[in-house]
Amino acid sequence: MPELPEVETIKNDLRDQLVGCTFTSVWLLWPGMVLQPGAEELKSRLVGQKVMEVGRRGKYLILHLSGGEALVIHLRMSGALLLRASPTPPDGHTRAIFGLDNGQELHFWDRRKLGTMALVADENQLTARLGPEPLEESFTPEVLAGVLKRHKAPLKVVLLDQMAIAGIGNMYADEALFAARIHPLRPANKLSGDEMEHLHRAIRQVLLAGIKGRGASVDTYRDAAGEEGTAHLQFKVAHRGGQPCPVCGVSIQRLPLRGRGTYFCPRCQAEPAEI
DNA sequence: CCCGGAACCTGAAGGC
DNA sequence: TGCCTTCAGGTTCCGG
Numbered sequence: 607m608p609e610l611p612e613v614e615t616i617k618n619d620l621r622d623q624l625v626g627c628t629f630t631s632v633w634l635l636w637p638g639m640v641l642q643p644g645a646e647e648l649k650s651r652l653v654g655q656k657v658m659e660v661g662r663r664g665k666y667l668i669l670h671l672s673g674g675e676a677l678v679i680h681l682r683m684s685g686a687l688l689l690r691a692s693p694t695p696p697d698g699h700t701r702a703i704f705g706l707d708n709g710q711e712l713h714f715w716d717r718r719k720l721g722t723m724a725l726v727a728d729e730n731q732l733t734a735r736l737g738p739e740p741l742e743e744s745f746t747p748e749v750l751a752g753v754l755k756r757h758k759a760p761l762k763v764v765l766l767d768q769m770a771i772a773g774i775g776n777m778y779a780d781e782a783l784f785a786a787r788i789h790p791l792r793p794a795n796k797l798s799g800d801e802m803e804h805l806h807r808a809i810r811q812v813l814l815a816g817i818k819g820r821g822a823s824v825d826t827y828r829d830a831a832g833e834e835g836t837a838h839l840q841f842k843v844a845h846r847g848g849q850p851c852p853v854c855g856v857s858i859q860r861l862p863l864r865g866r867g868t869y870f871c872p873r874c875q876a877e878p879a880e881i
Numbered sequence: 882c883c884c885g886g887a888a889c890c891t892g893a894a895g896g897c
Numbered sequence: 898t899g900c901c902t903t904c905a906g907g908t909t910c911c912g913g
Contacts, residue, residue, distance in 0.1 A: 608907090
Protein backbone atom coordinates (compact mmCIF):
# COMPACT_ATOMS: atom_id res chain seq x y z
CA MET A 607 0.00 0.00 0.00
CA PRO A 608 1.47 3.34 -0.92
CA GLU A 609 2.23 5.36 2.21
CA LEU A 610 4.70 8.23 2.60
CA PRO A 611 7.88 6.23 1.74
CA GLU A 612 6.26 4.63 -1.30
CA VAL A 613 4.85 7.93 -2.62
CA GLU A 614 8.22 9.62 -1.95
CA THR A 615 9.99 6.93 -4.01
CA ILE A 616 7.57 7.37 -6.90
CA LYS A 617 7.91 11.16 -6.63
CA ASN A 618 11.69 10.95 -6.93
CA ASP A 619 11.46 8.58 -9.90
CA LEU A 620 8.95 10.79 -11.69
CA ARG A 621 10.90 13.96 -10.96
CA ASP A 622 13.92 12.45 -12.71
CA GLN A 623 11.99 11.32 -15.76
CA LEU A 624 8.91 13.53 -16.12
CA VAL A 625 10.09 17.10 -15.51
CA GLY A 626 10.33 18.86 -18.86
CA CYS A 627 7.96 16.42 -20.62
CA THR A 628 4.75 17.62 -22.26
CA PHE A 629 1.51 15.63 -22.22
CA THR A 630 0.50 14.75 -25.78
CA SER A 631 -2.57 12.60 -25.09
CA VAL A 632 -4.79 11.32 -22.28
CA TRP A 633 -6.67 8.02 -22.45
CA LEU A 634 -9.07 7.46 -19.56
CA LEU A 635 -10.06 3.80 -19.31
CA TRP A 636 -11.79 4.40 -15.94
CA PRO A 637 -13.17 7.97 -15.96
CA GLY A 638 -14.52 7.45 -12.44
CA MET A 639 -11.07 8.19 -11.03
CA VAL A 640 -11.28 11.86 -12.08
CA LEU A 641 -12.49 13.96 -9.14
CA GLN A 642 -12.41 17.27 -10.98
CA PRO A 643 -12.99 18.78 -13.44
CA GLY A 644 -14.96 16.37 -15.69
CA ALA A 645 -13.10 13.64 -17.57
CA GLU A 646 -13.38 15.40 -20.93
CA GLU A 647 -12.33 18.74 -19.54
CA LEU A 648 -9.33 17.18 -17.79
CA LYS A 649 -8.22 15.69 -21.10
CA SER A 650 -8.48 18.93 -23.03
CA ARG A 651 -6.83 21.01 -20.33
CA LEU A 652 -3.96 18.60 -19.69
CA VAL A 653 -2.81 18.02 -23.26
CA GLY A 654 -0.11 20.51 -24.20
CA GLN A 655 0.95 21.25 -20.64
CA LYS A 656 4.54 20.60 -19.55
CA VAL A 657 5.52 19.09 -16.19
CA MET A 658 7.54 21.72 -14.35
CA GLU A 659 8.05 19.96 -11.01
CA VAL A 660 6.89 16.88 -9.08
CA GLY A 661 6.10 17.13 -5.38
CA ARG A 662 4.54 15.21 -2.53
CA ARG A 663 2.34 16.24 0.39
CA GLY A 664 1.34 13.41 2.70
CA LYS A 665 0.29 10.61 0.37
CA TYR A 666 -0.60 12.99 -2.47
CA LEU A 667 1.57 13.28 -5.57
CA ILE A 668 1.52 16.72 -7.16
CA LEU A 669 2.53 17.42 -10.76
CA HIS A 670 3.04 21.15 -11.23
CA LEU A 671 2.18 22.16 -14.78
CA SER A 672 3.35 24.90 -17.11
CA GLY A 673 -0.11 26.46 -17.23
CA GLY A 674 0.00 27.06 -13.49
CA GLU A 675 -2.35 24.20 -12.67
CA ALA A 676 -1.49 21.05 -10.71
CA LEU A 677 -2.42 17.43 -11.35
CA VAL A 678 -2.95 15.93 -7.89
CA ILE A 679 -2.89 12.14 -7.70
CA HIS A 680 -3.74 9.79 -4.82
CA LEU A 681 -2.90 6.10 -5.23
CA ARG A 682 -5.01 4.91 -2.27
CA MET A 683 -4.74 1.17 -1.75
CA SER A 684 -3.57 -0.41 -4.96
CA GLY A 685 -2.51 2.36 -7.34
CA ALA A 686 0.78 2.60 -9.22
CA LEU A 687 2.30 5.04 -11.70
CA LEU A 688 4.38 3.28 -14.32
CA LEU A 689 6.61 4.78 -16.99
CA ARG A 690 6.49 2.65 -20.13
CA ALA A 691 7.83 2.89 -23.66
CA SER A 692 5.22 4.09 -26.13
CA PRO A 693 3.10 2.33 -27.14
CA THR A 694 2.43 -0.18 -24.33
CA PRO A 695 -1.09 -1.67 -24.34
CA PRO A 696 -3.21 -1.47 -21.18
CA ASP A 697 -3.93 -4.55 -19.10
CA GLY A 698 -7.13 -5.21 -17.15
CA HIS A 699 -6.11 -2.87 -14.34
CA THR A 700 -4.82 0.09 -16.34
CA ARG A 701 -7.07 3.06 -15.58
CA ALA A 702 -5.39 5.84 -17.58
CA ILE A 703 -2.54 6.29 -20.05
CA PHE A 704 -0.84 9.66 -20.51
CA GLY A 705 1.15 10.10 -23.69
CA LEU A 706 4.40 12.09 -23.38
CA ASP A 707 6.53 13.89 -25.95
CA ASN A 708 9.67 11.88 -25.14
CA GLY A 709 8.49 8.50 -26.44
CA GLN A 710 7.23 7.32 -23.07
CA GLU A 711 3.81 6.86 -21.50
CA LEU A 712 2.70 7.26 -17.92
CA HIS A 713 0.28 4.48 -16.93
CA PHE A 714 -2.05 4.83 -13.94
CA TRP A 715 -2.55 1.22 -12.86
CA ASP A 716 -4.98 0.48 -10.02
CA ARG A 717 -6.37 -2.95 -9.26
CA ARG A 718 -9.13 -1.72 -6.98
CA LYS A 719 -10.18 1.51 -8.70
CA LEU A 720 -9.89 3.53 -5.49
CA GLY A 721 -7.18 5.88 -6.74
CA THR A 722 -8.09 9.44 -7.72
CA MET A 723 -6.77 12.41 -9.63
CA ALA A 724 -7.79 16.04 -9.87
CA LEU A 725 -6.66 18.92 -12.05
CA VAL A 726 -6.81 22.03 -9.91
CA ALA A 727 -5.61 25.62 -9.95
CA ASP A 728 -4.26 25.29 -6.40
CA GLU A 729 -3.29 21.98 -4.82
CA ASN A 730 -3.96 23.42 -1.37
CA GLN A 731 -7.59 22.85 -2.15
CA LEU A 732 -6.90 19.14 -1.50
CA THR A 733 -3.99 19.24 0.92
CA ALA A 734 -4.75 22.19 3.19
CA ARG A 735 -6.18 20.08 6.01
CA LEU A 736 -3.25 17.70 6.25
CA GLY A 737 -1.17 17.61 9.40
CA PRO A 738 2.60 18.23 9.55
CA GLU A 739 5.11 16.40 7.35
CA PRO A 740 6.90 14.00 9.72
CA LEU A 741 10.24 14.13 7.88
CA GLU A 742 10.55 17.90 7.78
CA GLU A 743 12.94 19.67 10.14
CA SER A 744 10.02 21.50 11.64
CA PHE A 745 8.50 18.25 12.90
CA THR A 746 10.11 18.39 16.32
CA PRO A 747 9.27 16.27 19.40
CA GLU A 748 7.37 19.32 20.65
CA VAL A 749 5.20 19.38 17.53
CA LEU A 750 4.39 15.69 18.00
CA ALA A 751 3.60 16.30 21.65
CA GLY A 752 1.18 19.06 20.65
CA VAL A 753 -0.58 16.73 18.22
CA LEU A 754 -0.88 13.88 20.71
CA LYS A 755 -2.19 16.13 23.50
CA ARG A 756 -5.18 17.07 21.34
CA HIS A 757 -6.35 13.45 20.92
CA LYS A 758 -7.59 10.95 23.46
CA ALA A 759 -8.16 8.22 20.86
CA PRO A 760 -5.84 5.17 20.71
CA LEU A 761 -2.37 6.06 19.41
CA LYS A 762 -2.76 3.83 16.38
CA VAL A 763 -5.89 5.73 15.34
CA VAL A 764 -4.15 9.10 15.72
CA LEU A 765 -1.10 8.01 13.72
CA LEU A 766 -3.44 7.08 10.85
CA ASP A 767 -5.27 10.42 11.02
CA GLN A 768 -3.90 12.44 8.09
CA MET A 769 -5.05 15.68 9.71
CA ALA A 770 -2.96 14.86 12.78
CA ILE A 771 0.23 13.79 10.93
CA ALA A 772 0.47 13.42 7.14
CA GLY A 773 1.68 10.34 5.31
CA ILE A 774 1.65 7.52 7.87
CA GLY A 775 -0.47 4.49 6.96
CA ASN A 776 -1.22 1.14 8.50
CA MET A 777 2.15 -0.51 7.96
CA TYR A 778 4.40 2.30 9.18
CA ALA A 779 2.11 3.08 12.11
CA ASP A 780 2.53 -0.47 13.39
CA GLU A 781 6.28 -0.38 12.76
CA ALA A 782 6.71 2.97 14.53
CA LEU A 783 4.77 1.81 17.60
CA PHE A 784 6.85 -1.36 17.77
CA ALA A 785 10.10 0.57 17.39
CA ALA A 786 8.99 2.84 20.25
CA ARG A 787 7.78 -0.17 22.28
CA ILE A 788 4.36 1.39 22.85
CA HIS A 789 1.02 -0.44 22.81
CA PRO A 790 -1.27 0.66 19.91
CA LEU A 791 -4.29 1.13 22.20
CA ARG A 792 -2.61 3.60 24.56
CA PRO A 793 -4.55 6.89 24.60
CA ALA A 794 -2.55 9.44 22.63
CA ASN A 795 -2.80 12.12 25.32
CA LYS A 796 -1.46 9.87 28.07
CA LEU A 797 2.14 9.35 26.91
CA SER A 798 5.06 10.35 29.09
CA GLY A 799 7.67 12.79 27.80
CA ASP A 800 10.12 9.95 27.26
CA GLU A 801 7.57 7.94 25.35
CA MET A 802 6.79 10.88 23.06
CA GLU A 803 10.50 11.32 22.33
CA HIS A 804 10.85 7.62 21.55
CA LEU A 805 7.81 7.73 19.27
CA HIS A 806 9.12 10.82 17.48
CA ARG A 807 12.44 9.11 16.77
CA ALA A 808 10.65 5.88 15.78
CA ILE A 809 8.34 7.58 13.27
CA ARG A 810 11.24 9.22 11.47
CA GLN A 811 13.38 6.10 11.60
CA VAL A 812 10.78 3.75 10.07
CA LEU A 813 9.81 6.27 7.36
CA LEU A 814 13.45 6.89 6.40
CA ALA A 815 14.11 3.14 6.34
CA GLY A 816 11.09 2.76 4.06
CA ILE A 817 12.46 5.35 1.63
CA LYS A 818 15.91 3.77 1.75
CA GLY A 819 14.33 0.43 0.82
CA ARG A 820 12.44 2.13 -2.03
CA GLY A 821 9.10 1.28 -0.43
CA ALA A 822 7.38 -1.84 0.87
CA SER A 823 5.85 -4.26 -1.65
CA VAL A 824 3.49 -6.15 0.62
CA ASP A 825 0.73 -6.04 -1.99
CA THR A 826 0.64 -4.29 -5.37
CA TYR A 827 3.17 -1.52 -4.72
CA ARG A 828 5.68 -0.93 -7.51
CA ASP A 829 7.96 2.00 -8.27
CA ALA A 830 7.72 3.99 -11.52
CA ALA A 831 9.85 1.38 -13.31
CA GLY A 832 7.54 -1.39 -12.13
CA GLU A 833 10.09 -2.77 -9.65
CA GLU A 834 9.24 -3.96 -6.14
CA GLY A 835 10.69 -2.24 -3.07
CA THR A 836 12.50 -4.05 -0.29
CA ALA A 837 11.37 -2.08 2.79
CA HIS A 838 8.89 -4.79 3.85
CA LEU A 839 11.78 -7.21 4.34
CA GLN A 840 12.80 -5.10 7.35
CA PHE A 841 9.34 -5.05 8.92
CA LYS A 842 9.26 -6.38 12.47
CA VAL A 843 5.50 -6.69 13.08
CA ALA A 844 3.47 -5.28 10.15
CA HIS A 845 1.52 -8.06 8.41
CA ARG A 846 3.38 -10.66 10.49
CA GLY A 847 0.59 -12.02 12.69
CA GLY A 848 1.45 -15.38 14.30
CA GLN A 849 5.15 -15.07 13.54
CA PRO A 850 7.67 -14.77 16.40
CA CYS A 851 8.67 -11.28 17.53
CA PRO A 852 12.23 -10.68 16.24
CA VAL A 853 13.18 -9.23 19.64
CA CYS A 854 11.59 -11.55 22.21
CA GLY A 855 10.15 -14.47 20.24
CA VAL A 856 6.56 -14.11 21.47
CA SER A 857 3.90 -14.60 18.79
CA ILE A 858 2.89 -11.31 17.11
CA GLN A 859 -0.79 -10.55 17.62
CA ARG A 860 -3.36 -9.08 15.26
CA LEU A 861 -5.93 -6.72 16.76
CA PRO A 862 -8.89 -5.47 14.71
CA LEU A 863 -9.10 -1.70 15.20
CA ARG A 864 -11.50 0.52 13.24
CA GLY A 865 -11.69 -2.15 10.58
CA ARG A 866 -7.94 -2.39 10.15
CA GLY A 867 -5.48 -5.04 11.17
CA THR A 868 -3.11 -3.81 13.87
CA TYR A 869 -0.01 -5.94 14.45
CA PHE A 870 2.05 -5.72 17.63
CA CYS A 871 4.15 -7.72 20.09
CA PRO A 872 2.20 -8.29 23.33
CA ARG A 873 5.42 -8.52 25.35
CA CYS A 874 7.58 -5.74 23.87
CA GLN A 875 4.57 -3.41 23.64
CA ALA A 876 3.00 -4.33 26.97
CA GLU A 877 -0.38 -2.85 27.79
CA PRO A 878 -0.21 -0.81 30.98
CA ALA A 879 -2.69 -1.80 33.69
CA GLU A 880 -4.41 1.59 33.76
CA ILE A 881 -5.44 1.60 30.09
C1' DC B 882 -18.66 17.71 18.01
C1' DC B 883 -17.11 12.98 18.59
C1' DC B 884 -17.02 8.27 17.50
C1' DG B 885 -17.70 4.12 14.95
C1' DG B 886 -19.10 1.92 11.00
C1' DA B 887 -20.26 1.67 5.94
C1' DA B 888 -19.10 2.52 1.33
C1' DC B 889 -15.99 2.64 -2.41
C1' DC B 890 -13.49 -1.46 -5.05
C1' DT B 891 -11.13 -6.13 -6.53
C1' DG B 892 -8.68 -10.27 -5.68
C1' DA B 893 -6.56 -13.67 -2.72
C1' DA B 894 -7.23 -17.01 0.67
C1' DG B 895 -9.63 -20.04 3.71
C1' DG B 896 -13.78 -22.69 5.33
C1' DC B 897 -17.38 -25.84 4.31
C1' DT C 898 -15.34 -28.01 -7.60
C1' DG C 899 -17.67 -24.02 -6.08
C1' DC C 900 -19.81 -20.88 -3.15
C1' DC C 901 -19.43 -17.92 0.79
C1' DT C 902 -16.90 -15.13 4.09
C1' DT C 903 -12.98 -12.62 5.53
C1' DC C 904 -9.04 -9.79 4.87
C1' DA C 905 -6.40 -6.31 2.61
C1' DG C 906 -6.89 -0.48 4.05
C1' DG C 907 -6.89 5.18 2.45
C1' DT C 908 -10.40 8.32 2.51
C1' DT C 909 -14.99 10.24 2.76
C1' DC C 910 -19.54 10.16 4.26
C1' DC C 911 -23.31 9.33 7.43
C1' DG C 912 -25.92 8.12 11.55
C1' DG C 913 -26.18 7.97 16.57
